[in-house]
Amino acid sequence: MLKLDLSKIAPFVGDDLAAVYEELPRAHDYLINKTGRGNDFLGWVNLPFDYDKEEYARLKAAAARIREDSDVLVVIGIGGSYLGARAAIEYLRSPNYNLIKKDTPEIYFAGNNISGTALRELFGLIEGKRVSVNVISKSGTTTEPAIAFRLFKSYMEERYGKEEAARRIYATTDKARGALKGLADGEGYETFVIPDDVGGRYSVLTPVGLLPIAVAGIDTDRLLAGAAAAAEEYQKPGLDNTAWQYAAARNALYRKGYTTEILASYEPAFRFVSEWWKQLYGESEGKENKGIFPASVDLTADLHSMGQYIQQGLRNLMETVVNFEKTREDMIVGTDAANADGLNFLAGKTLSEINLAAIRGTALAHVDGGVPNLRIDLSDMEEEDFGRLIYFFEFACGLSGYLLEVNPFDQPGVEAYKKNMFALLGKPGYEKETEEIKKRL
């Protein structure tokens, strides 16, 4: 179950919300009937029903094999090729997944930076352990994962020999074209497909996300079932559509000058869900010199760091809080005879009860301080509701982009740094750019 509470934005949006609602049928139609900008990338809309069942069975078998024959899975990917899986694993298992006792492999994410310090450390962490690698790249030439994979490929071949290394490397890539697909076919890696019509930030429910998620021992059937239930719900147009309500609320607030949205949760496990959400919304909306800036906080920790700013800083902030009616675990505050800390008034209360008081008290405080507060409630921290949340955010994001009148499915700005970087590195074919950029430095 996913509920949205908009009662704490009323004083901030006024009549603008009604105006936005009038634009929603068109945005909805763009997504359902593929009639808007970026309509080549709408494969995610029906993905929870409409996926390759044979491949999915093969993926689950591969995950079972990795759990059986490996102590470590190294996942090589950047952006949408790692954020979804990492979010799911931290959220559904633990932010300390690699530290906790478990009967599933450790999972490390590589190829999402160019740090020699980080990469060398990773090679130290996997020493002596049985390793499998999942390399995730549509093209196989994105610099960060390509560098990491080049190093891991030679590590695996040196350690296991070419044949066994090939058996331990899994490539998630284009179905037919590209450097990684060619290499995988040549070397005999098992491959999984990144569909042509699903962009990176929408790919968590494709093999991109599902293979590492399954290796972590998470029930992907339940995840997909939750997403499917959400798809059924949010594909129905109407004012009671929760995805409509979220898209409308944030867009109306944006028009009123609330140009930064802070996603907040009171569970540390949620942190990488926020990172995934930041890519989803930031990359979908941040173009043509507009868009809501996505930020995130971990509460209550950050009430003691960003809390001051949120309460009394520049008033261009809105806040969306994700709350859970039932958390995974709980503890009870005990009684202390001396009561030196003055906490006996909490004795017998669960941390969840206290946390809920913090959530409700903070929402009121922030609204009083001039920050519109949206609240999303999930039933629990399990697979179905997480699948539901993913699809909810995806669908609302598509709507939001169209309300903003941008193409929610491209990312033209991501090329700019790559072009300069290639020019500086003297990549063949960039001779003219190399000459030009050298003049600027």
Place this chain on the structure above:
Amino acid sequence: MLKLDLSKIAPFVGDDLAAVYEELPRAHDYLINKTGRGNDFLGWVNLPFDYDKEEYARLKAAAARIREDSDVLVVIGIGGSYLGARAAIEYLRSPNYNLIKKDTPEIYFAGNNISGTALRELFGLIEGKRVSVNVISKSGTTTEPAIAFRLFKSYMEERYGKEEAARRIYATTDKARGALKGLADGEGYETFVIPDDVGGRYSVLTPVGLLPIAVAGIDTDRLLAGAAAAAEEYQKPGLDNTAWQYAAARNALYRKGYTTEILASYEPAFRFVSEWWKQLYGESEGKENKGIFPASVDLTADLHSMGQYIQQGLRNLMETVVNFEKTREDMIVGTDAANADGLNFLAGKTLSEINLAAIRGTALAHVDGGVPNLRIDLSDMEEEDFGRLIYFFEFACGLSGYLLEVNPFDQPGVEAYKKNMFALLGKPGYEKETEEIKKRL
């Protein structure tokens, strides 16, 4: 060595920079001669020289004892009582500190949230290991750490007996007053002092930060020496003062409408330094409905998530990049005969060289996209320069707050959520607030 490159803000600030420089002598005087608002909290200014040497020797002895008799140190604190230590440990040792091979104890941070899931997991993680606890709280009654400490105190006493538990609990707190000081004296905990004139977000170089940092095997002498060198440098007024330059640049940009500052680094180990920085700046400046909103990104990872927004979104962003001339470790890209990934043009290059091309290429791309870019260069990722960076950010933050005409050393907004939370929880003394808040829900 710490250098600041402002060459990429010139097109954005125009004459405003000169105007801000005229205001800096007064702001500087406020800090040095304690003549401005919040002047009760300027103990950090001379802290790198002016600290209790006897206590510092005792602190190092305690750290050595914890390293000797414990497998785990649990650090209980929130906000400034954990961010500085966590930043230092992740940055100078590793963001995977608890996973890497080492001869120093694991360190876990507790009491910075109200999550039963997180706390129960932590009790699982320390099972069977020898534990010490460092509880950090000026008053001892801040809800989050007080709850965690109540649970850990009874865990320690049950496990070790009262006497041995008391020997394994270290309290960093007020020198004379407060619930924790009273309790510590009563129970016989070794105590360390949070000075009266140093606020939480400025406390990393007091025992608040130094005890956990020393337990992690970091050389605190070198850290303090770097901070002392920085103090000597930045306490001299003048246009060549790098702290002046940073404070002036960001303030001038703020006046031009660049109201969000993104702190960026290309080393994953930097992430919690950014979290520490966000508290420092957000809590110091975010008041009276003004202040720069502090955000952070981990690059190059986030070039594939937030990168699109930074390149082409709403143009209210400035970016400060922290770069290292020498990283801790490095790796070299090898040659591959097939060159399927097209990376042979990088063969023989170090990851540092490639990372530097990303840093320079990205700066140019973002400037072309309308984002002013500031760059801080450190010599390396070691203790001295980290101490230098801490003091640099602290001093520049004090200046920045005065330029903004706020009190950089208070945090009146942090109380708002606490008041509501206590009212909702029925804390004795909050009867009137309880009645009022119930009407609102």
